[in-house]
Amino acid sequence: MTRYVSLYVHIPFCVVKCKYCDFLSFDGESYGTMLRYVDALCREIRLYEPVADEYVVRSIFIGGGTPSLLDESLVKNILAFIKRSFRVEKDAEITIEANPGTLGHQKLLGYRQAGVNRLSIGLQSADDEILKKLGRIHNYDQFVASMNAARRAGFTNINIDVMSGLPGQTIHSYVETLSRVLDFEPEHISAYALQVEEGTPLSRDEQLLSEIPPDMIDRRMYEITKQLLGAKGYDRYEISNYAKSGYECRHNMVYWTGGEYIGFGIGAASYFQGKRFSNIRDILAYIGKMEQISDAFSDASNLEMLYNDTMKELRENVTPVYLYSRMEEFMFLGLRMMCGVSREEFMERFKKDIYEVYGPVLNRHIEQGYMAEIGDRIILTDRGIDVSNIILADFILDKE
Template sequence: MRKKLSIYIHIPFCVKKCVYCDFLSFGADDPQINRSGAVRKAYVQSICRELLSYKSISKDYIVKTIFIGGGTPSILLPGEIMNILATLRSIFKVDEEAEITIEVNPGTLTAIKAAEYLAAGINRMSIGLQSAHNDELAMLGRIHTYEQFLTSYQTARDAGFRNINVDLISAIPGQTLHSYLDTLERVLKCRPEHISSYSLIVEDGTPLAGDQKLLSKLPDEETDREMYEATGKVLEMSGYKRYEISNYAKPGYECRHNIVYWTMDEYIGIGIGAASFFNGRRYSNTSDIKQYVDTMEEVFEKRSIDEAYRIPELLSIRHIDETVDIDTLMEEYVIFGLRMTRGISAADFYERFGHSLYDVYGDIIRGYVASGHMKDEKGMVCFTRKGIDVSNRILVDFLQDKDK
């Protein structure tokens, strides 16, 4: 019986990098990216080659989810996404009911691209709106307007997409509770199947972190909290169910790929900086695009496809490659699993690790059950509404608990 597998494919190219973004991505003006398109073409070829490197083990797996993220995957030319997925299907068996997602930014989606995505088997689209107010989008350094989002959204619907996520950000510089609620209202009128809303985090090393003028316009902590609480109330009243701290979906439209991460099932990451959790090992690729492309070219000039998997030259693209010990696995299972509203299963914990959930984390679970922050219903341990509102603090306690 084939084992389940998920695949993430990283497309690092953007029209322009946003001021808050700390993801591995390159704007068109980045010196590592030439305007002729040669780097992009070589990178797409390298992605296909990395996929091919898994041929020797692919017969043991069936792919249940695929996620093409970035960056801005929709910046690729027509045909390039199709080529990547055709290569993947030539190596792996993809389940007929697989969830296949692509991220797009408003202003980069065309009718031709949308039709191509559907033809390639993509059945879910995630559109990065962030805000329905153009002044707030400008604060974030976004390249698009709200009007361009509406056009892209309609393009996706007209093409036949019936599973669309809209990404939002709260606590944007200059944002008010009123303007955020207006964004929610406008998005709800579009009736997407899924909505993600994350509070803005100021990451070190980003342009935002060094811009005192922008930082001075950040909403205060109380307003940030009001936005967070309003998100849950407004979306749940509109028929969306919160299934993870920051994710809401219509029934049956939860993002299956993200659930793979939160339940610690196996996944492979393809492309620069992409992380994998596979065969009991965790590894991630180099963030150096030149090293990645050069290594893939060298490997496939020297070896046949069947010889390429885990050979020394290919391993040189791995930035991290380690076996994960059981204590770390148990800790991550709890931390990621508790992000979901359904929580974690004591039975599944024992089946995976051979230890009782309560033997390992009993004191902290019982303490938070007693305080009303958590509950245990028939072996499913999860946050209460009171607990989910302070979940970050509680999750830190779980990290510390193992060392007590």
């Protein structure tokens, strides 16, 4: 039976850190460090050769950070190493995340030629004042130039990220952002609400915090997103993700449906061969470890031993995925999707009826109108989505 895997490649570099960002990324790194890091990434990819044969790759996601800081030759290298080590499906979805202000026509053409077929552009807001407050490096005009260049370079599958609940954002300015985005007819739109993460500059900036719209306005923005995007033919297939038919993000679907994935690069998370783990977060330690193993590649018979030894040092928080945690994840992630979870699939995966495990919780939420059963599928209703965090917490199993 063919086993599928998806690959995530982490590029931890940004021009400057945005004020709300708590992702693992660094600003101001030299081009030399980027080169060493990409070289280390390629070595990590090669290390997987002894196990890669059993898998077919369906999607690759180059995320960050700001991967579009990499020039086309580096992206080409990464993808060439992946294709050399893994069997990649001919029509695999290959995405790169990009920031306006780091994209030009030449670079975009190069990405296309390297095999990238999906672009995810972080706009966040079309209001330059708000972009400045967030510490974004770009303005709206640069986004327009990037979108036009991307279409000219032949990208026919583009996602645009927008955010609601931003400092200084009004309903009017949010609607303006959505309408401008819709003018470009992107294939996919991700619309997330701002989260104030501890330790970020935003979390310490009293002035900016005081400009964040109240929850009531944020809720209205959420409703408006559903209405406006729905009216323009976008299907909301996950709580925060909208796509034209056939353009749902295949890579994210793998996360949401419990599929296997490998993350390359610092801090990258994996769910692979029954275990969850993430790579070490220290960039110099990561580069150092990878540089140490260079000579060993010359002898292919060494690779398996090298894989086993290096992975012990590279991976942190390795946890076997027990049956109960797979069930919990099946529910948490599946219920975030509008199509919900399938009773039959639950039975196939866990050899138990979903009601045998979750009967009392399901009956209660269905009775109260937070969930519904439609044919084989169990979904959150609109009312349930509104309080999804509370509802989903009920699917944590008692391990006693």
